[in-house]
Amino acid sequence: MTLSWRRLRAGRRAAKEGETGDMELTIPNHFRCPISLDLMKDPVTLSTGITYDRHSIETWIEAENFTCPITNQVLTSFDLIPNHTIRKMIQDWCVEKKSFGIERIPTPRIPISSVQVAEILSKISTSSHHQNKDDCQVLVTKIKALAKESERNKRCIVATGTGSVLAGAFSALSNSQHHQNVAVLEEILSALTLVFPLDGEASLYLGSPASLRCMVWFLESGDLSQRRNAALVLKETAVSSDHDHQKTDALAEIEGALEALVKLIKEPVCATSTKASLVIIYQMVNSSSSLSKEKIKERFVEMELVSLLSDFLVDAERSICERALGVLDRLCGSKQGREKAYLHALTMPVVVKKILRVSDLATEFSVSILWKLCKNETREDGGVVVESLQVGAFQKLLLLLQVGCAERTKEKATDLLKALNIHRERLECIDSMDFKQLKRSF
Template sequence: MEEVEVPSYFVCPITLDVMRDPVTLPTGITYDRHAIHRWLRLAASCPLTKLPVAPDCEPTPNHTLSRLIRSWCALHRPDDAVDHTTQSAPADRAHLATLVSWLADIKNKPRSSQEALAALRELRDVAVEGERGRELVAALPGAPDALLQVFVASATCAPENAAAALDVVSSLRLPERFLARAIERDGAALVGALVYTLHEHSGSGSDAASRARAAVLLADVTACMAPSRAASLPEQVFVETVRLLRGDDTMGASASMATKAALRVLAGATAHGRNRVKAAEAGAVAALVDLLLLVNRDRRRAWCELALCALNRLCGCAEGRAALVAHGAGVAAVGAWVAGTSMAASAKAVRVLRSIARHAATGAVVQEMAATGAVGKLCVVAASAREEGRQWCDERTRERARETLRLHARAWLSSPCLHPTLQALYPC
């Protein structure tokens, strides 16, 4: 059969494929429902006209165009006709919108805990069906805000409801603008609810999945915070983050979604000075060093880069530096990444050692840096520009390595731990 050209007005401007469920925006442009819902989650504007569109806009179904597409497919693409006649059910969407509206009003009109749980589970069942279900729930007017409000309100008094709301929120993969709006509304309450969830699910027999979801959402929330808010996170955030890094019987191995989220929280939050002291006092330095010792370099390189980023920032305060040199393997764990396979990790490791050498270098620490091989690695990095094909770092990192080596050159050049070959590489 000769291929028939598809009419241009049957094609979605986003997917460039025949529309399955055509809907029209207030701008007058028609798109496939699934594609435009996904677009509006990321950008509140019409893709073609660039005119603004409300985030909670519900496009109008284009029934006439839908019938034309079905007729055309039945004539020219009979094998594909069934697929193109599959429509999302307006009644289902209306029912889900009613559930969202009902949940959004739960603070003003207290509802039965069981009724709220049933509504949340119904939304969750749709969201976990697949990408189309997630897009449907995310596109419901006010759904993300309502779910976050229910989670905050239920965290301390109705843990089942909070877990169900958190489950739906996690499945929706909320974009930054939704989280930023929630933070602006009541960021302290949201962080408090997440910390409470992490604490409550930290014991044996707890819900590991809920804890992991809370950790990921906490990482997303702290990443979206304005600097003024992020700089004043409560101490309990760091206590629970360190507990995640250390793991427990409930969470299983350290290679978990929660561990990565904890690293993201520490790496981001410690950019602010006040948080560094809180994290150091919570035991973050020791937990990060232990993670560096346990995590396989090749499989979890990105995790080590995050850990080294957090250690670098923690060494910006006296408490962080003291905790690192007090750890029996702190210098060795960091030094192992000075001349490794990752340029980012190498750069962070050099900066950590520079902080230690400059601000916390007792005689014992200076000897430890030589004995553990950290000084030798710094020599290799400092001279790496002379070696072809060995690009461990950039020029700034090489200069930091040279600067660090010059700080205690007399002690390290005379150290029996430094091989003669490395002494030859020592910067003058």
């Protein structure tokens, strides 16, 4: 089998002929992976004696194929033994064919095994248990480096239960004076962000009072990287358990926690940390126990989160917009939240604008917010109902019913149209150009 590489004619030949030629180059068959038929970059040999490229055979095995692709023999072992002889021959051949545009394949690093990972994790557990922060930090740094080395390493590290061991170490070192263990705790937080999603055991460790207090401390006092990592790990902790309300209630009781989360929105570190903060806040105002949920909402409203989100939504990108609308919807479920929304000039225009503009989820939240604000309006002049008409709510809701939406959203949209229709005759419609680019889903 041959492959063609197009190369420019070099030197005087190029000057004379001034054109590009096709040169045919034959790759030796024993340099090709039997699966992909491409030049092998990391040749490994199976227990059947057949050599494949590591990526191809790993993909084959991960697809639950437990036989050798060539011999069809059942694999008695899944160990992949590096074939250094073939690899060196391929590298020499690449150097020899350099003039054809062939680049020498780099010498691959041998992937880490689950046994090696387990050995490192055992040392991390021991060192953290004995409060040996220096040794623990060195070991965690090693795990991080291995995870970043290759995707294959990362999968092996995650599958070996690294998340729960790191979380246990974080909890153990947080129980002591965490101010003295900042360096190692920061390193553990950074490593944890590489092994998401976290399992239930890791969530339990990170949901301990000591761990939560430590992460809040990083949110309040850490640098940009520390605040980002703390927010990401807190988010994973909040959403990875069936008992979310216990963790969110405990988090809300920690002094400065709510203020630190709001600060991540007001003074964003990066889009990822902003999303994480919004997810945590949503969990707190949605998954907490009934009594604490209302108290948490009141505290967020007092921090001017409603006004902040209204401003934030003006030019927020899609995923952030969905999360911000979700939080705003929950806050508007309280009287104090609605009062703040009524007072902010951007609330109605922004919420109406997001209908049919961002995503189905954003539309669902927007209609829900609009419904809560309009149905709880007490002023005789119509107040927000009239305002929503002026910014085009009636036309958008009609279009939403025509395009189609979820049943609960449809019920709220219908209910809103009835309320809006009372005031419609004395107000002009908005310019229909607002919907010019909208495409129906059918």
